Amino acid sequence: MIEVSHLTKSYGSVTAVDDISFRVEPGEILGFLGPNGAGKTTTMRVLTGYMPATEGRAVVAGFDVFEQPIEAKRRIGYLPETPPLYPEMTVHEYLSFVARIKGVPGGEREQRVNSSMERTRIDDMAGRHCGKLSKGYRQRVGLAQAILHNPEVLILDEPTAGLDPKQIIETRELVKELAGDHTIILSTHILPEVSQTCQRVVIINRGRVVAEDTPDNLTARLRGAETVLLEIDTNGADPAPALSAVDGVTRVTATPGATGLSKTEVETVQGRDLRRDLARAVVTNGWGLLELRSMRMSLEEIFLHLTTEETDEDEGGADLVTATSSAPEAPDA
Amino acid sequence: MRNALAIAQREIASYFASPIAYVLIGFFALLFGYFYSAILAFFLRQSLQVGQFGFGGPTTINVNQDLIRPLMINATVILLFVLPMVTMRSYSEEKRSGTIELLLTSPLSDLQIIMGKFLGAMALYSIMLAITLVHIGMLFMYGEPEWLPVATGYLGLLLLGGCFVSVGLLISSMTKNQVVSGMATFAVFLMLWVINWMADTAGPVTQAVLNYLSITEHFDDFSRGVLDTKHIVYYLSFIAFGLFLTAKSVDSERWRG
Numbered sequence A: 001m002i003e004v005s006h007l008t009k010s011y012g013s014v015t016a017v018d019d020i021s022f023r024v025e026p027g028e029i030l031g032f033l034g035p036n037g038a039g040k041t042t043t044m045r046v047l048t049g050y051m052p053a054t055e056g057r058a059v060v061a062g063f064d065v066f067e068q069p070i071e072a073k074r075r076i077g078y079l080p081e082t083p084p085l086y087p088e089m090t091v092h093e094y095l096s097f098v099a100r101i102k103g104v105p106g107g108e109r110e111q112r113v114n115s116s117m118e119r120t121r122i123d124d125m126a127g128r129h130c131g132k133l134s135k136g137y138r139q140r141v142g143l144a145q146a147i148l149h150n151p152e153v154l155i156l157d158e159p160t161a162g163l164d165p166k167q168i169i170e171t172r173e174l175v176k177e178l179a180g181d182h183t184i185i186l187s188t189h190i191l192p193e194v195s196q197t198c199q200r201v202v203i204i205n206r207g208r209v210v211a212e213d214t215p216d217n218l219t220a221r222l223r224g225a226e227t228v229l230l231e232i233d234t235n236g237a238d239p240a241p242a243l244s245a246v247d248g249v250t251r252v253t254a255t256p257g258a259t260g261l262s263k264t265e266v267e268t269v270q271g272r273d274l275r276r277d278l279a280r281a282v283v284t285n286g287w288g289l290l291e292l293r294s295m296r297m298s299l300e301e302i303f304l305h306l307t308t309e310e311t312d313e314d315e316g317g318a319d320l321v322t323a324t325s326s327a328p329e330a331p332d333a
Numbered sequence B: 001m002r003n004a005l006a007i008a009q010r011e012i013a014s015y016f017a018s019p020i021a022y023v024l025i026g027f028f029a030l031l032f033g034y035f036y037s038a039i040l041a042f043f044l045r046q047s048l049q050v051g052q053f054g055f056g057g058p059t060t061i062n063v064n065q066d067l068i069r070p071l072m073i074n075a076t077v078i079l080l081f082v083l084p085m086v087t088m089r090s091y092s093e094e095k096r097s098g099t100i101e102l103l104l105t106s107p108l109s110d111l112q113i114i115m116g117k118f119l120g121a122m123a124l125y126s127i128m129l130a131i132t133l134v135h136i137g138m139l140f141m142y143g144e145p146e147w148l149p150v151a152t153g154y155l156g157l158l159l160l161g162g163c164f165v166s167v168g169l170l171i172s173s174m175t176k177n178q179v180v181s182g183m184a185t186f187a188v189f190l191m192l193w194v195i196n197w198m199a200d201t202a203g204p205v206t207q208a209v210l211n212y213l214s215i216t217e218h219f220d221d222f223s224r225g226v227l228d229t230k231h232i233v234y235y236l237s238f239i240a241f242g243l244f245l246t247a248k249s250v251d252s253e254r255w256r257g
C-alpha cells in the first residue's frame, strides 16, 4: 500500500532522510519511531506530497507521489505535527472546508463531517472556534480532519502528542479501529505506544533505518538474553575464556581498553543472576573488578541502544551508559 | 474552479472574521471620501468661476474630466497603502501557522490555491470599490456625468488593483512574517510607482520603456474614460505574470522545506 524506496531528502547541506526504504502492507499499522530530529516528520512530509524528495521514490495506494500527486493525495489523510487549523473558523466550518478541498461530494459532506467528529469525540466542540481549543482538542480536530474523506492511507505525525492519558488510550483504540480498512503510519517517540498499537516498527535515527521488525520480535531479540556489563583490569589478558567457562554464560564480548582494562559484555541465559559467579571468576583469576552492572533491556533501552550505537565512541556512547545505569537491577536470585 | 472558490470563500470569511477587513474598508472609504470632498470643493469653485467670469477662467468644465478623473487618480494612491494590507497575510499566515501543510497535501493544484487567494483578495478589494460607488452615485443625482467613462475608470482600478494583488501574493509567498510581507509589498508598489517619475527625466527611448513598464502610466487612459485594449492586455499579462511567479515561488519554497 505504501512503498518507499531509497528516499533521500536534504535541506541544503543537511541530510534529514538518508536512503530510507520500507513497505507497509494494506491494513497494517506501522510505527515510525525515532528520537528528535531523526527525520520522521520529513519522511511523512515527502510521503504526503508536501515536499519533493531529493532522491528516491514513494508510491502510496498505487500512485507515485511525485508523478501523480493529486491522485495520491486523494487517498491520503495526513495529521501534521502541528494540526493545521484556521483559528477564526469553528470546528464545524473548518471540517466542512476540509471536506470541500479534499473532494468529498456535496451531498456527503455533512454526514462525513459529523461522523468524523463523532469518531474523534469532538462533537461537543462543533461550534467552538479552532483558535480557542485546548491543545488536546486541536490534536483531535487535526485527527478528524485526517480521517474526514475516508482515505485509504493515514499518515499521523505524533497523533497522541498533547493528549491526556484517557485520550491517549481512546486515540490508540481509534487508530486500531481504523486499521484494517485503512493503512496507517504513525510516528511517535513513546515506546509503549508502538508495542500497543503497531504491528510493525521502523526505528530511524539520523535519517537512516536502524531496525525494522514487529515490536515483540524487537523486544525478544534483545530480551532473550540478559546482559551483564563488566569492567575488569586484566593486565592485558583476554577475559573471554575464563568468563565463558562460568555456567549460564552464553556469550562474551570483550573490548580491550586502555592500560590493560577490558570492557566486557556478558550475555547470560534468562532468569538467572550470574553476578556473584562472574565476580568470583574475575577474582580467582587475580584480576581487578572495577565495575559490574546488570543490564536488562526494555524496549526503551533497545531504542536507545539502536539509536545511539553508531556513536558509541563519542558522547552518544556516554548517553547509553547513563541511561542503562538507571535501569532496574535484576532481582537477586 | 470549485476548489479555487472554496479557497476564495475561506479567504473572504477570514478577512471578515478579524477587524482587518472592516478597518481596511473603512480606511479606504475615509480616504476616498476625503479626496472626493476636496476635489468636489475645488470643482465647485472652478465651476463658479466659469459661471462668473465666462472667459479668463477655464473655458469648459466637465464632471467626468475635472472631477471623476482626478478622483480616480487619487484613488490609485490609496491602493498603494491599502492593498499591501490585504495581501500580506495570504501566504505568510498559512506558512506561519502550518495550515499551508493542509493545502499542499490536499488534492489541489498550486494554480487552484493561487487563484483562490487571488479571487479572495480581489473580492475584498471589490467591496472597497463598491462602497465608493455611493460617492459617484451622488454625482449622478446632482449632475449629468457620462457613465461609460466612469465604468472604464472602475475597470482600470480593478485591473490596477489586480496587478498589485498579484505582486502582493508573490511577496507573501516568500515569507512567514506578515509584517515583513506587508512592508516589502509596500516598498515594491512604491518602486512601481516611482518608475513613472524616473521616466520624466530620462532620455526619449528610456522614457518610452519606463512608461510602458510603469503600471500607473497605463491607468491614465482608463481615468480619462478611454478604453484601450493595449492597456487591458498589459494589465492582464502583468497579473498573469505575477501569479505565475507566485506559483514558482510556492514550488521553490516546497523544495526548500
Ligand SMILES: Nc1ncnc2c1ncn2[C@@H]1O[C@H](COP(=O)(O)OP(=O)(O)OP(=O)(O)O)[C@@H](O)[C@H]1O
Residues within 6 Å of the ligand: A011, A014, A015, A016, A034, A035, A036, A037, A038, A039, A040, A041, A042, A043, A081, A189, B256, B257
Ligand atoms: N525546514 C527545514 N529546514 C532545514 N532543516 C530541517 C527542516 N526541517 C527539518 N530539518 C532538519 O531535518 C532533520 C530531521 O527533522 P524532522 O523534523 O524530520 O525530525 P523528527 O524525526 O520529526 O523529529 P521530532 O521527533 O523532533 O519531531 C533535523 O535535523 C532537522 O533539523
Ligand SMILES: [Mg+2]
Residues within 6 Å of the ligand: A040, A041, A042, A081, A157
Ligand atoms: Mg517530527
